Amino acid sequence: xxxxxxxxxxxxxxxxxxxxxxxxxxxxxxxxxxxxxxxxxxxxxxxxxxxxxxxxxxxxxxxxxxxxxxxxxxxxxxxxxxxxxxxxxxxxxxxxxxxxxxxxxxxxxxxxxxxxxxxxxxxxxxxxxxxxxxxxxxxxxxxxxxxxxxxxxxxxxxxxxxxxxxxxxxxxxxxxxxxxxxxxxxxxxxxxxxxxxxxxxxxxxxxxxxxxxxxxxxxxxxxxxxxxxxxxxxxxxxxxxxxxxxxxxxxxxxxxxxxxxxxxxxxxxxxxxxxxxxxxxxxxxxxxxxxxxxxxxxxxxxx
Numbered sequence: 001x002x003x004x005x006x007x008x009x010x011x012x013x014x015x016x017x018x019x020x021x022x023x024x025x026x027x028x029x030x031x032x033x034x035x036x037x038x039x040x041x042x043x044x045x046x047x048x049x050x051x052x053x054x055x056x057x058x059x060x061x062x063x064x065x066x067x068x069x070x071x072x073x074x075x076x077x078x079x080x081x082x083x084x085x086x087x088x089x090x091x092x093x094x095x096x097x098x099x100x101x102x103x104x105x106x107x108x109x110x111x112x113x114x115x116x117x118x119x120x121x122x123x124x125x126x127x128x129x130x131x132x133x134x135x136x137x138x139x140x141x142x143x144x145x146x147x148x149x150x151x152x153x154x155x156x157x158x159x160x161x162x163x164x165x166x167x168x169x170x171x172x173x174x175x176x177x178x179x180x181x182x183x184x185x186x187x188x189x190x191x192x193x194x195x196x197x198x199x200x201x202x203x204x205x206x207x208x209x210x211x212x213x214x215x216x217x218x219x220x221x222x223x224x225x226x227x228x229x230x231x232x233x234x235x236x237x238x239x240x241x242x243x244x245x246x247x248x249x250x251x252x253x254x255x256x257x258x259x260x261x262x263x264x265x266x267x268x269x270x271x272x273x274x275x276x277x278x279x280x281x282x283x284x285x286x287x288x289x290x291x292x293x294x295x296x297x298x299x300x301x302x303x
Contacts, residue, residue, distance in 0.1 A: 068117040070154040075116055078165045084105075107239065110235045130151045155257075167265050183262075203249060206250045207288030255281035
């Protein structure tokens, strides 16, 4: 009987490959596992090779989290802002289909984005969620003080990427849409009535409910795979009940990332990005999310 070969770790496999064929490691490999361009050279010692393998292994899980949040948030914006584009841009088959279509589309966008990356990063997809969890000390093996900046960076870049994809998808419709406010609405929120205090309260309260609801959902057991559907239902409820005042950004990345994209993209006849309002859907959701998380924590402590 032939002897069963021993199971080797990834480090052992990489090390043996380098020893057998150093030339294959001469060029940097730019990928999630080797994002910073670490590469091997012929003639280096085994200790040097091992250190570089350790560097790659230490980077890999961090970049997994970054890319999970980036692609998850991009999917969220592609589907969420995509439904807004279909409703407000001229010539779309779903033009003027209304607020209910938008709220349902956003709820489904959240649901499928959470399904896509939930088991990779936890699918925060929202700096208000990440900062609320950080403020209340709800760290995990993946979400740590060291990875918090990666989460937020992934969310912001993913939101910008998603907005660019929406722009490209509806490319022929921008020229037909002469209303600059409608064009901007595809990317970011604006209040139905401009009232700084009222608008701030709306975004604060909407995100308070979001984070309080997410905390409650996390504290309950559902059938396997059901949680993203419940999260989507929560977002649908917020949209129907609280979204009519400001468009329920309830997510700084969802509003600021596409707003930056709007400012940069060559949209025919576009107006400004409404920077005077832009701080409200950033600051209010962050504060509302933190307060919502603390409120649920307080509820548990007295329950």
